[in-house]
Amino acid sequence: xxxxxxxxxxxxxxxxxxxxxxxxxxxxxxxxxxxxxxxxxxxxxxxxxxxxxxxxxxxxxxxxxxxxxxxxxxxxxxxxxxxxxxxxxxxxxxxxxxxxxxxxxxxxxxxxxxxxxxxxxxxxxxxxxxxxxxxxxxxxxxxxxxxxxxxxxxxxxxxxxxxxxxxxxxxxxxxxxxxxxxxxxxxxxxxxxxxxxxxxxxxxxxxxxxxxxxxxxxxxxxxxxxxxx
Numbered sequence: 001x002x003x004x005x006x007x008x009x010x011x012x013x014x015x016x017x018x019x020x021x022x023x024x025x026x027x028x029x030x031x032x033x034x035x036x037x038x039x040x041x042x043x044x045x046x047x048x049x050x051x052x053x054x055x056x057x058x059x060x061x062x063x064x065x066x067x068x069x070x071x072x073x074x075x076x077x078x079x080x081x082x083x084x085x086x087x088x089x090x091x092x093x094x095x096x097x098x099x100x101x102x103x104x105x106x107x108x109x110x111x112x113x114x115x116x117x118x119x120x121x122x123x124x125x126x127x128x129x130x131x132x133x134x135x136x137x138x139x140x141x142x143x144x145x146x147x148x149x150x151x152x153x154x155x156x157x158x159x160x161x162x163x164x165x166x167x168x169x170x171x172x173x174x175x176x177x178x179x180x181x182x183x184x185x186x187x188x189x190x191x192x193x194x195x196x197x198x199x200x201x202x203x204x205x206x207x208x209x210x211x212x213x214x215x216x217x218x219x220x221x222x223x224x225x226x227x228x229x
Contacts, residue, residue, distance in 0.1 A: 039120050041077060043069040043084070043104035051102060051118045058097060058124040061184035065091045069104070076105040078117060083107075094181050096131065097124040132180025132189050135197040136219035144229065145215040146205075152214075156206040163211060164190040164204060170223040189216070192224055200224050 037059055040052035056063060067084045069075055076083050079102040082091060101117035109115070134141065158179065159167075165177045172194065179188040180201060192200035202216030213226040 035123055037064060039063065039065045039122075041065065041067045041102060041104070041120075043067065043071050043075055043106075045070040045072070047071065047075075047104060047106045047109060047115070049102065049104045049115065049118055051120055054119065055121045055123055058122055058126075058128055058182065059092075059184075060128055060182060061186075062092045062182045063095045063122050065093060067091070071104070071106055074107045076107070076110070078103040078105050078114060079120075094185060095122055097122045097129055128182050130178065130180050130182075130191070132191050132198060132201045134199065134201060134217055134219055136199065137197070137221070139219070139221040141217050142220050143215075143217040144213075146212070150207060152205040152207055153209065158186070158188055159190065159204040159206070159211050161190065164202070167204070167211060167213060167227050168192070168200075168202075169225045169227055175224075194222060202226065 035055045035057050036053050037057050038053070039056035042050040042052060044050065056065075065077075065080060066088065067077060067090075068088050069084050069086050071086055074083055074085050079100045080091070080093060080095065082093075099119045099121050102120050103115040103117040105115055161177045161179070165171065168177070171177070171192065174194070176193040178191060178193065179185070180191045180198075181188045187203075190202050190204060191198050192202075199222040200216065200218040202218075203214045204211050205214040206212075213229070216226075218224050218226075
């Protein structure tokens with residue numbers, strides 16, 4: 001068992017696998033030939049939002065987004081989960097395919113209702129994205145997070161699926177252990193797929209050369225556990 005310097009917090013929730021948070025409308029099947037590889041969002045000086053690219057093609061490392069902010073203050077970019085300062089910034093995100101409802105939300109307006117959103121559709125005609133949402137057959141889920149006393153090893157590559165498999169107990173020979181998200185994500189989660197369903201999603205971190213499970217969720221009834229938990 002790898003050495004860990006972490007406090008693990010276990011959480012058990014009823015109906016944890018009911019319906020995952022919606023990711024927006026399903027992506028359309030028709031992909032415009034001129035759909036760009038970079039989504040461009042412009043925040044006006046008055047806090048308004050202009051979507052320059054209503055569609056964007058997912059890339060092997062995720063969804064590329066550029067924000068041009070004319071505000072004189074920071075703003076949240078609703079729907080994407082990040083904040084920007086004034087000027088131009090570029091982001092690579094793990095957003096799944098589908099419609100992302102987007103708006104610029106200046107920090108000075110955070111005490112007011114959220115602004116109206118506009119859609120950007122993330123398209124994935126190549127099927128790059130692997131969904132990591134759990135699909136439990138009823139029952140409960142077990143989740144945990146780890147509070148590490150030291151940061152993870154710098155420049156550690158993603159854990160190999162074979163190594164991740166060795167960290168798990170209760171697997172069946174037919175279970176598939178693979179990465180979720182986009183294929184070139186530098187820090188992907190590991191999922192366990194059983195009979196076509198995702199039954200576990202786990203994030204691994206390496207500390208002093210040893211791998212440990214930093215957090216995740218498991219369908220409790222499936223019998224999969226992380227070694228040592």
